[in-house]
Amino acid sequence: MITIPRYIVIEENGISALYDILSKLNLKNPLVISGKKTKKYAPNFDRIYYSDVNLDDIVSINKLTKDYDAIIGVGGGKSIDIGKYIAYHSKKPFISIPTTASNDGIASPVISLKQPSIMAESPIAIIADITTIEKSPKRLLTAGLGDVVSNITAVLDWDLAHKEIGEEYSESSAIFSKTIAKELIEYVVNEPDDYECNIHEYSKKLVKALIGSGITIAIAGSTRPASGSEHLFSHALDYLKIKYDLKVNSLHGEQCGVGTIISSYIHHIEGNLSKEIIEHIKLSLKKTKAPTTGHELGFDDDVLIEALTIAHKIRNRYTILRNGISKEKAESILKETGVI
Numbered sequence: 001m002i003t004i005p006r007y008i009v010i011e012e013n014g015i016s017a018l019y020d021i022l023s024k025l026n027l028k029n030p031l032v033i034s035g036k037k038t039k040k041y042a043p044n045f046d047r048i049y050y051s052d053v054n055l056d057d058i059v060s061i062n063k064l065t066k067d068y069d070a071i072i073g074v075g076g077g078k079s080i081d082i083g084k085y086i087a088y089h090s091k092k093p094f095i096s097i098p099t100t101a102s103n104d105g106i107a108s109p110v111i112s113l114k115q116p117s118i119m120a121e122s123p124i125a126i127i128a129d130i131t132t133i134e135k136s137p138k139r140l141l142t143a144g145l146g147d148v149v150s151n152i153t154a155v156l157d158w159d160l161a162h163k164e165i166g167e168e169y170s171e172s173s174a175i176f177s178k179t180i181a182k183e184l185i186e187y188v189v190n191e192p193d194d195y196e197c198n199i200h201e202y203s204k205k206l207v208k209a210l211i212g213s214g215i216t217i218a219i220a221g222s223t224r225p226a227s228g229s230e231h232l233f234s235h236a237l238d239y240l241k242i243k244y245d246l247k248v249n250s251l252h253g254e255q256c257g258v259g260t261i262i263s264s265y266i267h268h269i270e271g272n273l274s275k276e277i278i279e280h281i282k283l284s285l286k287k288t289k290a291p292t293t294g295h296e297l298g299f300d301d302d303v304l305i306e307a308l309t310i311a312h313k314i315r316n317r318y319t320i321l322r323n324g325i326s327k328e329k330a331e332s333i334l335k336e337t338g339v340i
């Protein structure tokens with residue numbers, strides 16, 4: 001069954017809608033999950049830090065939540081994911097209150113704390129307070145664009161999997177997903193001013209795109225419309241960060257943005273994507289000052305090459321990377337795209 005959020009608020013001082021939504025849902029006693037920096041945005045209910053939750057101890061999670069009738073996640077992607085995880089395991093409704101717009105987990109049924117991600121439940125309500133979000137660190141707001149541009153290559157990879165290995169495909173979610181990305185890319189590319197001059201408008205459009213993206217995932221019942229080879233590359237980088245104990249603090253959306261530059265180039269070479277779109281993807285990222293190279297992400301060339309050669313093995317998902325690419329080919333693609 002498809003479940004999508006029942007209430008979505010995207011407005012200035014949106015947080016003021018919370019009490020009305022709780023009352024409409026007949027929820028009286030929620031537990032709030034936040035991070036240390038985002039605690040100040042938490043509404044006045046019982047609250048815990050996500051860093052204090054042992055994700056492997058489901059018995060303790062159930063004990064912790066037994067007296068509450070809902071879970072509210074307030075903060076960045078981590079707060080939202082851990083809130084969603086707690087809500088899922090304790091079978092309580094989840095309310096998402098993002099304080100920034102860095103990835104589509106703010107609206108999707110997905111929990112992506114490790115690979116493979118978990119398909120859980122969509123938030124019952126999303127409250128995106130633009131007053132808070134537009135003031136959040138610029139880096140997070142540009143990472144969000146990286147997670148949105150990913151939809152272009154994710155949908156192409158999904159279509160490829162449908163054609164080459166007969167994977168189930170939903171035309172409606174695919175069109176919804178890629179249109180969301182194209183509109184945001186065109187908005188950023190065509191804005192005459194620096195996006196920071198119009199951060200209010202940009203934040204609103206970005207939040208709408210990420211929420212739309214989360215809904216396409218709910219409709220498809222899979223992350224296929226929003227996660228393809230560009231996400232495999234990002235997940236491979238996360239894996240290598242742990243393997244080599246790298247002190248690189250690149251964000252999910254930043255890595256996906258660079259991944260999209262790579263994947264869109266490979267799709268272009270195979271004739272699936274126009275030169276104009278691949279140029280606009282890169283230009284939109286550059287205009288928002290999101291990283292477009294591996295060095296800007298903080299990785300050395302050999303790590304980036306390794307990530308591209310192992311990306312196809314991260315999970316069972318057929319993409320343009322097919323059965324993998326050689327080290328030489330990976331190096332040449334990364335050079336061609338200017339990533340190294």
Ligand SMILES: NC(=O)C1=CN([C@@H]2O[C@H](COP(=O)(O)OP(=O)(O)OC[C@H]3O[C@@H](n4cnc5c(N)ncnc54)[C@H](OP(=O)(O)O)[C@@H]3O)[C@@H](O)[C@H]2O)C=CC1
Binds near residue numbers: 037075099132252
């Ligand atoms: N479900 C899904 O589909 C997906 C989920 N994710 C999840 O998202 C995580 C990444 O999310 P991301 O947002 O990039 O990173 P984090 O959630 O780690 O947030 C990065 C930092 O930004 C801070 N922050 C957030 N909002 C504000 C604000 N308004 N003002 C000041 N600081 C702020 C956070 O504070 P604080 O310290 O308070 O948290 C944190 O220190 C992943 O680890 C994964 O768990 C990622 C991709 C997809």
Ligand SMILES: O=C(CO)COP(=O)(O)O
Binds near residue numbers: 103105147
């Ligand atoms: O990040 C995501 C969608 O943007 C989640 O996708 P994954 O299934 O790759 O974890």
Ligand SMILES: [Zn+2]
Binds near residue numbers: 147226231252256
């Ligand atoms: Zn993502």
